[in-house]
Amino acid sequence: MVIEVRDGVAVVDGVPRVLVTADYPYYRDDPAVWADRLRAVRDELGIEVITCYVPWRHHQPEPGTAPDFTGVTHPARDVIGFLALCQELGLRVVAKPGPFIHAEVSYGGLPDWVCPDADPSIEPLLDASGTPSRWGDGAATRTLPAPFGPAFLSRATQWLSAVGKEVLTGAEAVIALQIANEGIYTSGALPLTAYDFSPSGVAFYRDRLRAWYGTPERYNAVHGTSYEDWARIEPPGAGADWGRFHAEYLAEVYRVWAQAVGTDLPVVVNLNPPTVPELDDWLARVRPELWGDISYGFTNWMGVVSADRDAHARYVIAAKRAPGPNLEENWGFSELYDPAYIDGATSFHQSLLAMAAGATGFNVYTGVATSGWAPELDAAHTGPYPDSAPIDAGGAPSGKAPVVRALAGFFAAHGSEFLECAPVRRHAFGLYLPYAGMAALSPPDGPPDGPQCGRVLLAFHERMRERGLDYGLVDLENVTAAELSAYRTVTVPGGPFMHRHAQEMLAAYTAAGGQVLVEGPAPTLDEHREPCALLTPSTAPPLEEGLVLYGEADVFLRSHPTRDVHYLTVLVQTGNEGPIGLRTPYGDAEVVAAEGAGAVLRLAGGDVDDVVIRGLNAYLDCAVEASVRLNGVRAGAQGPGDLVRISV
Numbered sequence: 001m002v003i004e005v006r007d008g009v010a011v012v013d014g015v016p017r018v019l020v021t022a023d024y025p026y027y028r029d030d031p032a033v034w035a036d037r038l039r040a041v042r043d044e045l046g047i048e049v050i051t052c053y054v055p056w057r058h059h060q061p062e063p064g065t066a067p068d069f070t071g072v073t074h075p076a077r078d079v080i081g082f083l084a085l086c087q088e089l090g091l092r093v094v095a096k097p098g099p100f101i102h103a104e105v106s107y108g109g110l111p112d113w114v115c116p117d118a119d120p121s122i123e124p125l126l127d128a129s130g131t132p133s134r135w136g137d138g139a140a141t142r143t144l145p146a147p148f149g150p151a152f153l154s155r156a157t158q159w160l161s162a163v164g165k166e167v168l169t170g171a172e173a174v175i176a177l178q179i180a181n182e183g184i185y186t187s188g189a190l191p192l193t194a195y196d197f198s199p200s201g202v203a204f205y206r207d208r209l210r211a212w213y214g215t216p217e218r219y220n221a222v223h224g225t226s227y228e229d230w231a232r233i234e235p236p237g238a239g240a241d242w243g244r245f246h247a248e249y250l251a252e253v254y255r256v257w258a259q260a261v262g263t264d265l266p267v268v269v270n271l272n273p274p275t276v277p278e279l280d281d282w283l284a285r286v287r288p289e290l291w292g293d294i295s296y297g298f299t300n301w302m303g304v305v306s307a308d309r310d311a312h313a314r315y316v317i318a319a320k321r322a323p324g325p326n327l328e329e330n331w332g333f334s335e336l337y338d339p340a341y342i343d344g345a346t347s348f349h350q351s352l353l354a355m356a357a358g359a360t361g362f363n364v365y366t367g368v369a370t371s372g373w374a375p376e377l378d379a380a381h382t383g384p385y386p387d388s389a390p391i392d393a394g395g396a397p398s399g400k401a402p403v404v405r406a407l408a409g410f411f412a413a414h415g416s417e418f419l420e421c422a423p424v425r426r427h428a429f430g431l432y433l434p435y436a437g438m439a440a441l442s443p444p445d446g447p448p449d450g451p452q453c454g455r456v457l458l459a460f461h462e463r464m465r466e467r468g469l470d471y472g473l474v475d476l477e478n479v480t481a482a483e484l485s486a487y488r489t490v491t492v493p494g495g496p497f498m499h500r501h502a503q504e505m506l507a508a509y510t511a512a513g514g515q516v517l518v519e520g521p522a523p524t525l526d527e528h529r530e531p532c533a534l535l536t537p538s539t540a541p542p543l544e545e546g547l548v549l550y551g552e553a554d555v556f557l558r559s560h561p562t563r564d565v566h567y568l569t570v571l572v573q574t575g576n577e578g579p580i581g582l583r584t585p586y587g588d589a590e591v592v593a594a595e596g597a598g599a600v601l602r603l604a605g606g607d608v609d610d611v612v613i614r615g616l617n618a619y620l621d622c623a624v625e626a627s628v629r630l631n632g633v634r635a636g637a638q639g640p641g642d643l644v645r646i647s648v
Contacts, residue, residue: 001092003175005266005295008323009360009419010176018415019325019361020408021049021094025103026082027058027377028370028385031075034082036395037368038089044397045367045390046408049175050086051327054079054097054167055109056159058377063113067162074374079167087173094268094327095171096178097163097261099156102186104336104385105378107142108135114155116143123149123200125185128193128236135185137380144185146198147253157260164261177265178327179258182272182299183250183285189274192246192281192440197235204252205245206230209237212244222529236441243284243437251290258294268297270327273318275302276310279454283436288322289478296324298359304340306349306596307574312554313461315350316357320473325361326354331400332366332386342388344400345597345617349571351407352598356470356556356569360419364404369393399618406612406644407600413646414602414610418567421558426544428472429460430479430492432502434527449520451495456519460491468546470556476502484509489541494520499527503534510536549581549588553598559585564605571598574620589630595622608635613643 004011010019022041026034041047059077060067071078086093101109116124116132123146124132132143145152168174182188187195195201209230213219216227227233236242258267269291274282288296298318303311319326329351334342341347351362368391371383378385384393390400411418436453464471472487477499484490484505492498492506503523506516515538526532547555552573559566566585574596582589586606593599597614608630615626615637626643627636637643 001175003266005176005268008295008325010325016416016419018355018411018418019049020047020411021051021327021361022047022364022367023051023328024368025366025370025385026052026079027055027076028373029076029368030372031071031078031081033395035085035089037391038086038091040391040395040397041367042089042091044401044405045364046405046412047364047367048090049092049094051094051096051178051363052082053101053103053105053109054095054163055101055103055105055377056097056099057105057107057109057111060159061111061376063111067159067166069167076373080171083167083171083173087171091173092175093171093173094176094178095163095168095174096181097160098181099159099257100185101181103181104381106136106140106376106380108181108185112142114145114152116145119151121151123152123198125195126197126201127195128197130197133185133195140380146196146200147184148200148204149198150200153256156257160257160260161262164263168261168263168265174265177258177261177263177267178270178297179254179261179267179294180269182270184253186272188250188271188286189278189282191278192236192242192284192437196249201249202235204249205235205242206233208245208248209233209241212241239438239441240434241437243433243440246285247287247290247433250285251287254291254294266295267293268295268324268327270297270299271318272299273302273314276314276458278440279314279317279458280436280440283431283454283457284433284440286321287433289475296322297327298324299328300326300330300350301328301337304338304346304574304596305353306346306571307340309462312465313458315353316461317457317473319354319357319359323358323360325363326351326359327363328365329354329362331364331404332369332389335387336381340596340619343617343619344390344403345594345614346619347400348403348407348614349596349598352569352600353554353571355418356571358423364390367391367404403614403642406642406646409646410600410610410612413648417560417565418558421560421565421567423470424557424559425470425472425486426488427464427469428474428484428487428490429457430474430476430490430506431457432476432493432495432498435493435495451493452520453493456491456493459519465554467543468548468555469543476506479505481505481508484514485512487514489515489517489538491517491519494518495523496521497525497527497529498523498535500532503532507534507536510538515541545583547583549583551578551580552576553580555580555582566603568601568603569598570601572596584630587631589628592624592627592636594624594626595620599626599628601628606631607633610646611635611643612646615640615642
């Protein structure tokens with residue numbers, strides 16, 4: 001199997017595939033059951049790609065000793081044997097060596113000996129007040145190391161290099177590498193003031209200023225300051241610059257860590273979605289356009305999207321930011337996160353929402369419940385981990401297993417075609433990320449009319465959702481004319497300046513018949529604060545009708561560019577009772593699915609083809625006869641339950 005990642009899509013032996021994966025934390029289980037659990041993922045869940053973290057603290061707990069990858073010091077450290085077992089069973093692996101992994105592992109998977117508290121030579125990560133950033137709960141908290149501090153950087157790159165040379169080289173099962181976790185230290189959604197004010201971070205910031213502006217005089221001309229040299233400029237400085245610094249800082253950490261592994265494998269990352277208060281911080285920091293060959297991916301972990309409007313918005317924005325797979329969807333944690341996850345309907349809904357919004361794959365985290373890890377790996381949680389996985393701690397399929405298998409089977413059969421189909425989106429939001437950096441650093445009690453990005457995006461998202469319309473998300477500094485031409489309207493945040501290139505692009509789009517809607521004042525300056533006023537805002541046109549006729553649901557449509565094939569994703573909101581009425585390319589239809597659940601349907605040649613509809617949600621005490629009706633023809637489950645129809 002040869003895998004590439006092209007524009008966020010996994011291409012397997014030349015064929016685009018929806019990347020469906022299941023996580024198995026081998027380090028939390030008895031090696032004697034590894035083979036049994038892997039077979040269960042393959043045979044009961046229908047998933048052939050495993051994801052697994054490789055915890056640094058597990059394999060190299062003591063300084064001055066070589067990492068143990070063969071189980072010499074403990075059988076559960078035999079990751080080489082684990083990967084060989086995957087190969088033997090016909091499974092492929094996405095390996096995730098951190099160096100920080102979270103995964104409910106103590107100190108996020110870092111060994112204690114890289115902690116600045118234990119070794120004063122290791123530079124701590126500092127926030128804007130100069131306070132060290134810490135990880136953990138209560139007495140178990142430890143200071144985090146600055147990524148570019150020389151002592152830590154040396155140790156981290158040695159670890160990653162050892163994984164590359166000793167674990168990944170020759171491991172035929174491994175098809176891709178994930179670097180880091182949800183930013184650097186699960187910090188992708190934190191405020192811009194949370195890091196990195198360490199000496200190494202500040203040095204990187206000043207180096208970036210020098211690269212962007214060339215001379216202090218040019219910097220002063222833009223900012224109205226009078227600095228004589230870079231060393232006098234203290235962070236965070238101008239909000240747009242500090243946001244840009246965060247974007248390039250994250251890109252550089254990713255590059256350095258991925259390079260240290262020294263592999264030709266495709267590299268992905270798993271950004272955590274933004275919080276609502278820190279949406280601008282996230283937007284300013286997360287710039288996949290800067291990452292080169294490293295591909296975007298994201299996680300969940302922020303709420304039940306069928307019930308929480310904020311969680312829904314954050315999730316959709318994360319899925320739309322760039323093409324890439326959902327690399328961690330909660331399919332097993334009800335006690336640690338939310339009791340709604342006790343039923344597979346919640347995760348089914350969210351996995352489908354990610355795919356509909358733009359993801360190119362989804363992950364079952366975790367596919368297997370585990371038990372029996374050493375206390376030094378995780379002393380805070382008891383087994384099983386997680387509490388309600390599709391494969392339970394005894395290796396048996398739980399009630400979630402058929403749901404996972406149906407979803408995996410649908411995309412195994414139709415994933416390539418699903419990816420070929422274009423989402424039906426007539427409107428887009430244009431991100432102008434310098435405004436995100438400025439808004440992120442604006443005081444809460446500051447002027448409400450300052451440049452905004454996240455707040456305007458959230459309002460746009462809610463308008464589109466209320467109308468039942470899908471939308472695109474584009475970066476105004478990088479979007480092409482061809483990409484803009486796919487939309488009838490582009491809504492952009494207003495403010496005093498905008499890159500000249502972006503203004504020219506939008507002006508050309510308007511001249512070609514598109515409509516630019518500016519939320520706020522139209523810019524009159526370019527990025528250098530030189531006169532530039534090329535935008536002529538349009539009047540907002542009336543929005544077209546959405547896809548929902550009745551019922552409370554989010555509905556997404558994808559259509560094939562050359563064939564009479566369409567995919568409908570129907571996501572029923574918590575609180576909905578009764579069927580969902582839909583507009584389809586073939587006329588009106590009706591779908592019955594459980595509250596908080598949903599459906600995915602393939603439509604072809606005027607009829608309903610394959611479907612997966614969840615009819616049960618035990619958490620909400622909802623059991624319906626899953627069904628779909630189109631043009632008077634009905635297909636339904638026999639009694640309360642799911643409807644699964646997948647052609648072989």
